[in-house]
Amino acid sequence: MSIENEALAALIRARLLQDSRIAALAIDVCSCDGHVSLVGSVDTPDQKKLTVELVRGLIGVRNVVDELQVRTVSSPAAIAAAQDDWGSV
Numbered sequence: 001m002s003i004e005n006e007a008l009a010a011l012i013r014a015r016l017l018q019d020s021r022i023a024a025l026a027i028d029v030c031s032c033d034g035h036v037s038l039v040g041s042v043d044t045p046d047q048k049k050l051t052v053e054l055v056r057g058l059i060g061v062r063n064v065v066d067e068l069q070v071r072t073v074s075s076p077a078a079i080a081a082a083q084d085d086w087g088s089v
Contacts, residue, residue: 005031008060034062
């Protein structure tokens, strides 16, 4: 990876870490000639949208490939219902 690609990826990582809404998320960043890939998991669709918007707004970013996945979190009621179903088998 070239110095320019590493510098852009480092700038993106720093920008994501500065935003408290997404700083704790594990997001991998890869950059090649201004084309940026984001891979990882976020908790909400809003976090996914925010992450992509923050990256698109940086100088040097030509394109963003969004490979972020929104985690699915079950409610306590859904977990209890699933456990009840297993108990009846």
